[in-house]
Amino acid sequence: MTDLSLAEFYDAVEAEGRPLLTAGQFARRVDSSQADADEALARLAADGLLERVDVETDPVVWYPTEWGELASRERVVVFPERREIVVDRPTQYTQARLSQFAHLVDTTGTEPGTRGYLYRIRPEDVWSAPFDGVADLILSMRGVFPRRYEGLEEWVESQWKRANRFRLYTHEDGYVVLAAATDDLLGNVAMEKLDEDAIRAPISDTEAWVNEDAVAGIKRALYEAGYPVVDERDLESGDPIDADLTTDLREYQQSWVDSFLEKQAGVLVGPPGSGKTVAALGALTEVGGETLILVPSRELAGQWREEIERHTTVDPENVGEYHGGRKELRPITIATYQIAGMDRHRKLFDERQWGLIVFDEAHHVPAPVFRQSAALQSKHRLGLTATPVRESDDETDIYTLIGPPLGTDWSALFDAGFVAEPEVELRYLPWDDDMAENEWANADGRERHVLAGTNPRKVEEIERLLDEHDGKALVFVDYLDQGDAVADAIDAAFVSGETPHHRRERLFESFRTGDREALVVSRVGDEGIDLPNAELAVVASGLGGSRRQGAQRAGRTMRPVGRAEVVVLATHGTSEEEFARRQMRHLAEKGVRVHETVVGSADAAEEAAGKDTDGEGADNEATGEADDETDDQVGDDPSVE
Missing domain, CATH: 3.40.50.300 (P-loop containing nucleotide triphosphate hydrolases)
Incomplete structure (x- = not known):
């Protein structure tokens, strides 16, 4: 059995669902004795194909040598039974393709440049996949995965079919009907899952007259049961209006x-x-x-x-x-x-x-x-x-x-040049001095979060960023005092919830027209405000907020032309680092490249400048971070705007 190959080791890794294997686990998966497995693993290690790790309290574990080289290239590992995909260093192409049929669950690793993506294919991902048919979906999967996984493909096909098992339509007499593909679905799924007032009366073994006011609840209940409803009701078309489009659509x-x-x-x-x-x-x-x-x-x-x-x-x-x-x-x-x-x-x-x-x-x-x-x-x-x-x-x-x-x-819009792909950088800053760091270390809960968010070093970094960049810039903050401080430092206006509506509109308009080169904005600018042509967005605080908020702020630079850069400032060594990665998760999932930089201390920067270096750490690709929400947020803080 000593002729076992590296491919068989990879098969065993996928079957076991772990990136590391003991000789016993390997032997069980390839149906050999442990002695033969030990000998085969040793041979593969001698050939430079495997590495071993000796753990004092556990058996020796083995992993492929090339996994240690993943910092420079992509690898896709599929766990078909769990419907999970782990991707180390995914390319933009791979991220975009996976986002069509899989959900980004988490990222792994702790150091910049070593993180990988964990995706999971859920039923709702299959139901909503943007393909005309299941065959196109499976072809897209095969274009990303290292090989075919028949069991996973069969599951995807079964889920695709579930999306068309119930439909709502309008009867010729004007009432709404719920139709099921089989009598079993109507009796054992719909009747069991729906509220009593949702069904007015059965019409046949596969159809029921439903309460029109309960349609939204019917859709939700069946969706949660694993059967998204096709809505084919004859709803109102409205009185006609005279309207033509004067702009050519892309x-x-x-x-x-x-x-x-x-x-x-x-x-x-x-x-x-x-x-x-x-x-x-x-x-x-x-x-x-x-x-x-x-x-x-x-x-x-x-x-x-x-x-x-x-x-x-x-x-x-x-x-x-x-x-x-x-x-x-x-x-x-x-x-x-x-x-x-x-x-x-x-x-x-x-x-x-x-x-x-x-x-x-x-x-x-x-x-x-x-x-x-x-x-x-x-x-x-x-x-x-x-x-x-x-x-x-x-x-x-x-x-x-x-x-x-x-x-x-x-990614297709980026590649076609319709939208400028933003250059997103997570920049980790040191404390301004030991006193500030000690104050943070002795604080707890919300106070710690506020101190990290309002680190004075961020004001200096914002000034430097704006000095280095031409064009319009938006600076996002969550704290009123910080907004005032930044606005004073860069000689810009600060727009917050306290800004009267009429003045807010004038400031936004002056930014649109180019009369103002910079604005400091609180949460009022997170969405829904048309602030075009901002070449630079700096997120100074608010990293305890939602992933949606992070994507909205980054999106303020995503315009059809020109350079688009987003810099997220976080205090090094605090929870802001994890918050920053989490906020950028949605952009990373959509194929936007995110980089990380660790900035040295002020003393180190001065010393580095004397040596003709930039005083900054290496620039590494990041992936965003886990999507679990924490309770340490700032939404109820009276100083938050």
Whole structure:
């Protein structure tokens, strides 16, 4: 048995589900004696193919020599029974392909440049995969995996079929019917999982008359049971409107529109700057019916009105805004989620026959205050978001309440030059002095987090970054005192929640037009604010926030042309390091390259400068970090804005 090969060792590793094997484990997997396995492992080690590690309290373990060389190249290891994929040093291509059918769970390793990705294929990943058929999905998997895995492919096929086992349709007499592929599915799945008031009466062995008000609950319950529902109801198309698009759509935008029109419902997931709003206007003109656009803020309502005027022939008199400042119900109405979800206003929206409802920043939809507005139904429902991920892990609600995900690989947009791929750097800074570090070390809980976030060294680093970069820059902060300090240091305005609405708009407009080169922005700039052509974004604090927040901030530089750079500042040796990696996880999953730099102390930098070096640590690729949320956040801190 001493002729056992390295390939057999890899097979044993995958079968065992561990990266290291003892001789006993190897012997069991290859059906040999331990003595023969020991001899084979020793031969492979002598040939330089395996390495061994002697552990005092455990047996000797073996691993492939080339795994120690993974810092310079990619390797994909598949564990088919667990439906997991581990990728060390994944290329942008591999990350983009995996994101089509797998979920990024975690990253491994502790040192910059040594981390790898852990992906898992869940049923919902298969159901929402952007392919016309399961054959295309499996071909994409084979293009990434080192070899075929028949059992995994069979499971994927079975999950794909589950996505079409239930459908909702409108009976010729006008009521809504839930149809199942078999009587067993209707009786043992639907009837068992749905609330009592969801079903009005059975019609046949495979069909039931359902309560139209319970449709959202039906979709959710069956989705959670493993059966996403195909919604084919004949919903209202709305009164026709006269609207043509005056802007030519890019090829990928047109594919978004075509896919949406075919499915009639879906969530467009694309990076900031890729033109989701223009694509939505293309869908609006194609649908040609009265349209309700839901947004999270007044600022976005105003921006949508401007975009409609800029890109379509719609008469401005037919466009209205409905929120705390204005109450205009028109053929095209732009309303805030909060207003649309209130009972006294919702009746007005219910009475209107909308041909299209657009859910902008659709990641808000699962939140209770926004969910009420999501119950509004129309024949066409379109969600827009760059970041569907939610820390509460209820992002699947987005797809059950609106529709399946639509979109193009982010990497495809980068490669085609439609969106400037940002250069993302996680920069770890030392403390300004020993006194500051000691204060942090003696603090605990929230106070520690605040001290790390407001490390004075960050102000110096921001000044240096802005001196080195030409063009517009945004600096994001979470603390009011820090925002004031940074604004004073770089001679810029600070926009926070305390900034009056009219002044906020003037500052944003002056930044858009180029009259201002820099702005310091609190959380009010995290999403929904149109701040184009920011060549540099610096995240100074707020690293305890969500992954979505991190992606939104980084996305402020993702525009069609020009250089785009994001620098995330974190205090070295504190929890900010892990928070920073976690916040960038969503971008890394979408194929954006993320690098890490450890900056030396001030004394070391001076000494390095004298030696004609840059005083910084090596630049390494990073991957983001685990997506588990911590309780040590800053949302309730009165100094947070």
